[in-house]
Amino acid sequence: MITSKTELKEYITADNTWYCPISFKEKFIAIIAHYPARQLKRYLYFLRKQEFYINTANGSKIIGFLGIYYERRKNALGEKLGIDISPNCFGKGLQIYHTGIVVNAAVRAGENCALHGGNCIGNNGLTEDVPRLGNHVDIGYGAIIIGDISIADNTVIGANALVNRSFEEPGSKLVGVPAKRIN
Structure with missing residues (x-):
């Protein structure tokens, strides 16, 4: 803030x-x-x-x-x-590379996050709970992050991934629908 x-x-x-x-x-x-x-x-x-x-x-x-x-x-x-980001969602160092981004007003993300475009970060439609993102989270083009989940620091989310569960291990690489951790 x-x-x-x-x-x-x-x-x-x-x-x-x-x-x-x-x-x-x-x-x-x-x-x-x-x-x-x-x-x-x-x-x-x-x-x-x-x-x-x-x-x-x-x-x-x-x-x-x-x-x-x-x-x-x-x-x-x-x-x-085509960008809708509410105030006080992201820490300093936010990088936006392309358009088409929607972020729920209640989302809280750390510092140095990257949004590559076509992203949706918000609730899952069933509850009002939203994701919490750590520092240095890199979100690939078209990736969607929904629900009451936590994403650890230094996580890379691949293009078109659907992240709907928490990944607490720092340095994870997430790909797929639904997202899975890869080495």
Whole structure:
């Protein structure tokens, strides 16, 4: 949870480690060509600003309004990109590589998680319970994680895997429907 400007800066810096244009020319081309990676970076920026302002409002209407302002910007861009991530779900270092991502508002994930796109992380439709993800969880394209489950640190979830039970062993590799651990 972001509760200070220092933490906000840390989160934004950590989120942007995967996207670093090196030169002014590359940055300029990214803006003019409307690169998707730049739009994903903007989405993460708006998400972190929204988190900061809603976590620090403490009844202040002006700061609360800023939270709503960044929520609106995030949601407008999210509609175009097909991304729906609620505030305070992910720790710092979140990486989003492609679009089509839906994350339940109650999900809690650790630091340095990667979403490769086409992901759904939420409840199973029978209960309101949602997954808890550790640090350094890499979620492949099209992977779905549902139900009241826990995923350990340093876990890699393969493309199109359906994870519907807990995997508590750190460093697991999960593939298949339903997901199974492989060596």
